Structures are given as structure tokens and as C-alpha cells.
Amino acid sequence: MKAMIPFMKLAPKVCSSIISNRKNLIKPLVDLYMAKEYKKIVIVASGSSSNIANSVKYFIQNTLNTEVKIIWPMTYIKFDYKFNEDAFIICMSQSGKSTNTIQAVKKANKMGQDVAVLTTNANSPIKQYTNNVFEYGSGSDDYYVAKGYPASCTFLMLFALETALAKNIIKKEEFELKLKELETAISLMKTSFEVSEQFYANNKEEFKAMRRVMVVGCGPSYGTALEGALKINETFGIPTNAYEMEEFVHGPSYEIFKDHAVFFIDNGDDAHERIMQLYSALHLLTDKVFLISNNGNVADKRIWKLDYEISNEFSILFNIIPFQIISDSICSDLDLLSYNVRNYEFEKIIKTKA
The missing domain is CATH 3.40.50.10490 (Glucose-6-phosphate isomerase like protein; domain 1)
Structure with a gap:
């Protein structure tokens, strides 16, 4: 694509x-x-x-x-x-x-x-x-x-x-500081792109096999979760929803099966401790648990991480990139053009039988 x-x-x-x-x-x-x-x-x-x-x-x-x-x-x-x-x-x-x-x-x-x-x-x-x-x-x-x-x-x-x-x-000093942080966040978008491409390469078989996706965030990261879910939904065409972290455990978590994929977005802000608690516990329900994080102390192929020294409120600019890369790359690898993934199996049969 x-x-x-x-x-x-x-x-x-x-x-x-x-x-x-x-x-x-x-x-x-x-x-x-x-x-x-x-x-x-x-x-x-x-x-x-x-x-x-x-x-x-x-x-x-x-x-x-x-x-x-x-x-x-x-x-x-x-x-x-x-x-x-x-x-x-x-x-x-x-x-x-x-x-x-x-x-x-x-x-x-x-x-x-x-x-x-x-x-x-x-x-x-x-x-x-x-x-x-x-x-x-x-x-x-x-x-x-x-x-x-x-x-x-x-x-x-x-x-x-x-x-x-x-x-x-x-004050002018605070304005200049925030402006500088915004510029730093923009400069980190290129690094995020590179990290996201590697993240996709490390997990692409699991990503291509996804049939149900949930994206979880809180505060600013809930907006990122909404956009990330929308990108997967409107390109890959599979059921994908975004949830605020506490709403996630009030019903949606009960539908999770082993083949379901869940993404948590951790900005390292006031929601960090609870997000990480949910992330750890969810491994009891599925192995397809992914984390978008700024915590340099965690390491796993299912963890996307980017270290930065700016206010967490600016992370929305580069935290969306892994979802964009995943959506675009899945469709490119499967030769899909915004079709529902169910059509992929149909198209594959038609192509191989012709």
C-alpha cells in the first residue's frame, strides 16, 4: 500500500x-x-x-x-x-x-x-x-x-x-522552554520512524495475523490510542477499538482471547503505574500484548520504546508513528488496499486458483 x-x-x-x-x-x-x-x-x-x-x-x-x-x-x-x-x-x-x-x-x-x-x-x-x-x-x-x-x-x-x-x-521564559520542547519532539519523529520500522520487523508475523485489536491509553495517550485504532481499522479492516485504561477493565477485557492483540501506550505520566499494572496482568489472557513506552529500562521485542528528555505531553507527536507504520506495512506486505482482512483469504484463493 x-x-x-x-x-x-x-x-x-x-x-x-x-x-x-x-x-x-x-x-x-x-x-x-x-x-x-x-x-x-x-x-x-x-x-x-x-x-x-x-x-x-x-x-x-x-x-x-x-x-x-x-x-x-x-x-x-x-x-x-x-x-x-x-x-x-x-x-x-x-x-x-x-x-x-x-x-x-x-x-x-x-x-x-x-x-x-x-x-x-x-x-x-x-x-x-x-x-x-x-x-x-x-x-x-x-x-x-x-x-x-x-x-x-x-x-x-x-x-x-x-x-x-x-x-x-x-512568561516568555516558559513559552520559550515549551517551544524548544515542541521542536525536540518534532526532531524525535524521525527516530520514532526508525524505531517503529524495527518494531514492525520484529513482530510482523504477529501483526499480520491480528484479527482483533484493542489500544489502551489515558489522558493525552487516549487520543493517540483513538487515532492508532482508527488507522488499523480503516486500513487493515479488522475490528479495532480504543479504550481509556479503566474503561478497558470494565467489560472490554472480558472478551479477550489468546489471538487478540492489545497495545498499551505509556507516556510515563501520572497514568504510568496503572498502565504498567494492566500491561503485566494482561499476559494472563493473551501473549499478544504490546507496549508503546518511554521507559528505557524495559526490553522485549513486543515493546516499542523511545527515550526522551522532554515533557510527556509532547509524546503524542511520535507515539502515533508505530501505529501508522504497522497499518501501512501490513497492507503493503499483504498487498491490501484498505480492504477488510477477510477479503485477503478470498483474494489469495482466487489468485492461486486462476
Whole structure:
């Protein structure tokens, strides 16, 4: 398939470009947000855009000291549009063509709520419904959002940092430190790519044999888990779900069989101890337990690890890469093109019988 890897290789350069051009790309959004005193930020998004929002939610909250709420477009349109009078509404659509997100913008307009749109294409149809359209700077040719995920996360984290600096929530010294850490995280994406390729090579037979996958995270890593599960699901075509770590043990863990694969994401943050406890215990149910970790003291072929000396909140930029590599490489090795894996057996029979 190799549909994601070319875009993954471009991602670090794109993210660095967003930082370099942040005054042009992000300042207009900061100015719009600064025009009023908002009590919360509501992000309306689905698919990868929703996963991106979940990945940066806590960074934005902690940086701006402002509540961030994430709502799916149809839920916002039909049910959850009230009590947002003092909210800054951000509607996200990678393509700018998503009909549900367009309807959400129209709903926000009808409710008299202030709305901004984030997209990869400012000239897309969504621009007909608001003047406040902002481009991420990642381009619109990225079908699986392989560079769009880190680029959008970079954009939103920069929005939080630039706004916090403008509102005097953080000092210039802290801003510069966080910016440096963000740049370091971007530089680690190349290393993550290399580690992920080796991780796939070490486990590729098990990965290709997967028929049920669960991805477990907490806090920022839950957003990564959502996007990682989506990538496997929409490329390899097998049942794949993401779970918050405690929700995982309230039902989903009971369905696990020996041939099920489970990925745990450990950022080394406040969820570390519990994630590691779950990771260790799950070996009683299946041998296919994988760990995405920053703990250099653990070693196993089923453990992907990357040592770094930056705040764990930035790990979302490179922790997604193993899932992108796994998804793309499985399809490439099996000569699949986003087909359900059940079709692979069918196609194999047809090809060998012809």
C-alpha cells in the first residue's frame, strides 16, 4: 500500500514549517480568540480531527487554564449545542468538505455562537459558512492524515502557547522552554520512524495475523490510542477499538482471547503505574500484548520504546508513528488496499486458483 509512509516522512518538515510560520498561520486565530473573554473552548470534530482534539485537550487546558470540551458534529447539532454562549467554538475538518462539520458551523451561526474553522484547505466548501477559516499548513493531499495528525497537534499546541503568552498566563521564559520542547519532539519523529520500522520487523508475523485489536491509553495517550485504532481499522479492516485504561477493565477485557492483540501506550505520566499494572496482568489472557513506552529500562521485542528528555505531553507527536507504520506495512506486505482482512483469504484463493 505505502499510502501513509511518504506523508509520514514529510511530517517533521511540515511541523517545523508551522512553527517557523506561526505568526502568519496562528496569530489570526489567537487574535480572534482574544477579542472576547471566553469561559471554555468547544471543539467540534469527528474521525482523525476528533482524535487530534483528544490528544491536545489537556495541553490546551493546562496552558490556558480553560475548559476544553470535545463534541462530535451530529451530537452538537442535535443535542449538545446549548450552554455554549460563553464558548469559543472550533470546528475541525481536515478536508473542509465534511457535511456534518459544515452543518455544525451552520448550527453555531444559528445559535449566535462564535465559531472558527480549522482545515487543510481554506478554499474548501466550508468557507461559505464563516469568514473565520484557518489552514493548518499541512496540505490537503494526505488521505490518511499521516502528516495531518502531528501537524494539527502542533498547530493547536502553538495556538495554546501563543494565546497564553499574549494573555500573560505564562512568561516568555516558559513559552520559550515549551517551544524548544515542541521542536525536540518534532526532531524525535524521525527516530520514532526508525524505531517503529524495527518494531514492525520484529513482530510482523504477529501483526499480520491480528484479527482483533484493542489500544489502551489515558489522558493525552487516549487520543493517540483513538487515532492508532482508527488507522488499523480503516486500513487493515479488522475490528479495532480504543479504550481509556479503566474503561478497558470494565467489560472490554472480558472478551479477550489468546489471538487478540492489545497495545498499551505509556507516556510515563501520572497514568504510568496503572498502565504498567494492566500491561503485566494482561499476559494472563493473551501473549499478544504490546507496549508503546518511554521507559528505557524495559526490553522485549513486543515493546516499542523511545527515550526522551522532554515533557510527556509532547509524546503524542511520535507515539502515533508505530501505529501508522504497522497499518501501512501490513497492507503493503499483504498487498491490501484498505480492504477488510477477510477479503485477503478470498483474494489469495482466487489468485492461486486462476
